[in-house]
Amino acid sequence: MRYDVIIIGGGPAGLSAACAAWEAGCRSICVVERDRHLGGILNQCIHNGFGLHYFKEELTGPEYAERFIHMLRQTQADVRLDAMVLQATPEREVHLISPARGYEVLQGKAVILAMGCRERTRGALSIPGTRPAGVFTAGAAQRYLNLEGQMVGRRVVILGSGDIGLIMARRMTLEGAKVLACMEAMPHPGGLTRNIVQCLHDFHIPLYLSHTIVEIRGRTRVEQVTAAAVDQDRSPIPGTEMVFDCDTVLLSVGLIPENELSLQAGIEIDPRTNGPVVYENMETSIPGIFACGNVLHVHDLVDFVTAEAAQAGAEAAAYTASTETAAPLAVHAGHLVRYTVPQRLRAGRLKDGAVLSFRVSALCGKCRIQVHGSTGSLLASFPRERLAPGEMERIRLPKSILSGEGESITVSVEEDAAI
Amino acid sequence: MTEIICITCPRGCRLLAGASNGGVTVTGNRCPRGEAYGRSELLHPVRTVTSTAAIQGASISRLPVKTDRPIPKEQIFACMALIHTLRVQAPIAAGSILYENILGSGANLVAARTVEKAALPLQ
Known part of the structure; x- marks a missing residue:
């Protein structure tokens, strides 16, 4: 089978990319999704707060997904569900396998990577202690609870203050669990401020900043964890230990773009984002292969995934091999x-x-977000009241300031002196 | 004055809300919704409840549900208890009312996902 645009992943990025490719005039589109339903992670994100930017109203995850699934149904794009992509080649062949059709190879003029991300696990953290049952990533617990109706525990300690961990603190509390504490190794919360307020403060769940779990104990099931304060190097401070009797530990310690297919294809990966290096049109280092959403870099808001993926979809629909000879401008x-x-x-x-x-x-x-040219000249400056590591920031650079800027531009943040 | 962090959007504005000669004044908000939130949070805090209900005859076992408007904070757990008693039959369309006027709050409990009747249901 041949398609103009093949999209790997039917979550928020894939759905938006497909709709935008159709909108841009492409009439040969295939979305490949490994689950039996479209929507990706949105299906388990049953809380509200999605869509404020894009739809100007507050939706739950499944409702946000449904809007795009509905839009996609208005198109004639093909959708392959329950279909797992095994390989995408630099020649834009997509190899997939599904119970319905067996092994298939699709050929795309353009391919969009929209595989999303995965959670960091306990193995990535090296927490000392035994290896009992009861240690889950927050997203896995969310899946068990919201899609399968299974509670994973009754007395919970959460490590990390990423948004999924915060959302699960509230969710487990609503379903009758006791969430004893949330530990964050950094001096600032990982998730959005609104989630600290509505998920922790609302239910009197203490947040310990600059704290981590130093030991997990239990024979078959988690029985106890020890937490401690950490110093600036994130090393535990002796004498600050606290012990919690609990049966469950949830980990919300970061997300990693899922780029096995990208690596296999030989796509250049940025070690800072763990996602592909992309050009202005979301095209990766391999011509005709695009990337968008959490596979490219981890977003905080789905609305921004939608916007980025829409760009990738439109660009992929219009894809023609670049004839540009000038060296690209590097953004530092x-x-x-x-x-x-x-x-x-x-x-x-x-x-x-x-x-x-x-x-x-x-x-x-x-502070001010500043953009400098390669000769050190200031090209643009954007004032901001506050910037936090947990929140993605976006700036728009007009074309006029970028033309004739040599080899590179640098984006930096200068804090205004305290008044 | 009470310091309140606005949860209306991801921006998280720090509001100052206080009662003054019969009314409520809110400062620190950067949009009208912030003012409304500050006022409501000072006088009578409300929250939208989202959860899941049991669903039968579908290819999934849980139906996402939500209150179609925020309900008083102190009714959250009573609302959860009510959601636990629900048994929904597929098919159901997103937005369908599952429970009217929950606990007299004026809010309805609605389905937050469209679920088709499955040829081979889970149970």
Whole structure:
């Protein structure tokens, strides 16, 4: 089978990319999804707060997904459910396997990677102690509870203050569990402020910043955890230990873009985002292969995934091999900026400008986001009241300031001096 | 004055709300919704409840549900108890009312996902 655009993943990124590709005039689209339903992670995110930017109203995850599933049904895009992609080649062949059709190879003119991300697990953290049952990633517990109706425990300690952990603190509490504490190794929360308030404060769940779990004990099931304060190097401080009797530990300690297929295809990966390096049109280092959503970099809001994926979908629909000969403009992450997406801009291909997404490496008060050219000249400055590592930031650079800017631009954050 | 963090959107504005000659004043908000939230949070805090209910005859076992408007905070657990008693039959359309006027709050409990009747249901 041949398609103009093949999209790997039917979550929020894949759905938006498919709708945008159709909108852009593409009439040969296939979405491949490994689950039996479209919607991806949104199906288990039953809480509300989705869609404020995109739909200007507050929706739950399943409702947000349903809007796009409905839009996709209005198109003639093919959808393969229960179909697992095994390989995507640099020649844009997509190999997949499904109970309905067996082994298939689809050939795309363009391929969009929209595989999302995975959670970091206990193995990535090296928490000392025994290996009992009862240690879950927050997203796994969310899946058990919200899709399968199974409670994973009754007395819970949460490690990490990422949004999924916070949401699960509230969710487990509503279903009758006792959430004893949430531990965050960093001096600032990982998740959105609103989630600290409505998930922890509302239910009097204590948040211990600069604390971590130093031991998990239990024979067959978790029985106890020991937590301790940590110093600036995140090493536990002796004498600060606290013991919690609990049967469950939930981990909300970060997400990792799921790029097995990208690596296999030989796509260049940015070690800071763990996602593909992309150009201004969301195209990866392999021509005709695009990436968007959490497989590219971890987002905090689905609305931004939708916007980014819509761009990827439209660009993939219009894809023609680049004839640009000029070297691309590299976007460097400067002071207090952890990474930027896209990482490279081809000035000749920009339409009206470029949206740069990034995260800061530390909490910043009143500050300015600055963009400098390769000669050090200030190209643009954006004032902000506050920037937090847990929140993705976006700026729009007009095309006019980017043309003739040499080899690179640098995005940095300068804090205003305290008044 | 009471410091309140606005939860209306991800921005998380820090509001100051206080009673003043019969009314309520809210400062620190950057949109009208922030003012409304500050007022409500000071006088009578409300929250939207989201959960899941048992569903039969479908290819999934849990139906996401929500209150179609926020309910008083002190009614959250009573609302949860009510959700636990529900047994929904597929098919159901998103937005269908499952329970009217929960606990006299004026809010309805509605389905938050469209679920088809399955040829081979789970149970």
